Amino acid sequence: MLAEAERSETEAFTPPAMGEPYLLTPGPLTTAYAVKAAMLKDWGSWDSDFRAMTADMRRRLLAMAGDSEGAFDCVPMQGSGTFAVEAMLGSFLPKYSKTLVLMNGAYGQRIAQTLDYLGRAYTAIDKGDYMPPRGPEVAAAIKADPAITHVVVVHCETSSGILNPIEEIAEIVAANGRKLLIDSMSAFGALPLDVRDIRYEAMVSSANKCIEGVPGFGFVIARKSALAATKGRSHSLSLDVHAQWDYLEKTGQWRFTPPTHVVAAFLEALRIHQAEGGVSGRGERYAGNRDALVSGMREFGFETLLKDRWLSPIIVTFFNPAHTDFDFTRFYELMKVKGFIIYPGKLTMVDSFRIGCIGRMDAAVMRQVVKAAGESLNEMGVDDAAPPAEALAERARLID
């Protein structure tokens, strides 16, 4: 057996597997070989070995969140990330709460839609496709509506890739005595969300994003006092965070069949994460990926939807080129043939596509992505990837 650091080093950033493309997507994403290999064994969910794995995982996640005083706990939840978001909302928002939802993309909209299903009262600040919600407008909304008890925000809005100003918002929410819930699905593990620096009641993330595991569960990290208050509140049997927490505390087991192989893979992903230098190490690699990608793509004339200040190291949205011979479907296929799966855009105003910076790859891989993009443009006969003027005018509206 190799030591942890050695093991992850020998892994380097080799291609996913013979002939398999890199997934330049926000998850599922390209995982390390060791993460995939960890699934080649079966575990009994009742067995003490698996219970120890669950306990180890919860401990490691709490350490990642900076919980040095044991004031928080971690509750895993089966399903994709959305299941965990819904579990958090249904459990942490009391029946007679009123929530301020900060929306600037598809995931903020999904939170509002979930509250519609749950029948919880809410109001929203909708910033459109990619404008960031700012502290002063959150403060004004709270002052204008004293019934607001909670605020929900998306940390990195994966639909545009914008990194929302989470510290600024958390400070305003705390200063006004309201409670903050965070969807940090695509940020936790690579961007700081330390409970000692950012005040929140609960946050949610999942196995298959910045921690680089495979999909199958999400997890809630919450203040224990807030967790205790969620008893009997959930609308759903299977998404009841308190019931899952209680059962885990009493038995060490998940309430219903856990995704055992996914948990095993996730533990390996957590070890690699730690060997890489934890949140800061992971964040630095992703930032290097983004920088290599953005500077390379700009050489061809491509432009990012967001100004540099708002670009997350998670995923980058590029405008489609104005050139009449550019066709996204063709570009996608040409990139795939070269070994890279890219991602369509999710904007309503202008045509765009996205390239993820997360997963098991480094700046050298991103330079290959840029090279492949240049070759693909050539094959389409596109000599300039500059966006249409109206796209740039749209971007100019975005504050610096």
Ligand SMILES: *Cc1c(COP(=O)(O)O)cnc(C)c1O
């Ligand atoms: C990925 C993601 C989710 C969850 O999506 P699933 O497809 O259910 O895993 C939620 N919020 C954000 C911000 C995300 O990036």
